[in-house]
Amino acid sequence: MATVLKMNPSEGKVSSFVSQTRKMLINGKWVEAASGKTFPTYNPATGEVLAHIAEGDREDIERAVKAARTAFETGRWSQLTPSERGRMIWKLADLLEDNLEEFAELESLDNGKPLTVARVADVPLAVDLLRYMAGWATKIEGNTIPISVPYAPGAKFLAYTLREPVGVVGQIIPWNFPLLMAAWKLGPALDRKSTRLNSSHLVI
Secondary structure, eight states: OOOOOOOOOOHHHHHHHHSBBBOEETEEEOOOOOOEEEEEEEOOTTTTTTEEEEEEHHHHHHHHHHHHHHEEEEEEESOOOOOHHHHHHHHHHHHHHHHHHHHHHHHHHHHHHHHIIIIIIIIIHHHHHHHHHHHTTTTTTOEEEEEOOOOTTOEEEEEEEEOOOOOOOOOOOOOSSSHHHHHHHHHHHHHHHOEEEEEEEEEE
């Protein structure tokens, strides 16, 4: 009796994805490196070339930072309410979970780890992290602190902290959990509009 082998539907999508030269996402568009150069990335399990990737350099970094700064100062994300940001981050987690098999296969190919590990660890942990951070979007608050001022007897002052965005940052992350590491960095950046504290005084 013949055995019928069924191909996982995601395998075709993953193969198609890695067969194309991967570009950089800058200013909402997939673009080639300014130099036009690419470099090979290898499947650690086999040593074979997995894909070719755009080779970014100084010019690409500068245009990425410029685009990020513009988006930070005038983009739509900074105008969203915390609740709106939280819902969008949760939606991102849902989309990641809906496509778990594809992301697990990509992580396995890129990282060389067993597919079963990527299925139960890498992708689900990234999903959980994004949902955790989505909840924090409405819970980032400052503090109000009563203070004493000796030169104004009887007056009551309050110092308050206001969380404001730090701005554009660049990060180089480790190789062992690429997707999860990205989630660890993107989640907090998307839900929080700040990490810097400013102090002001109010007379009550």
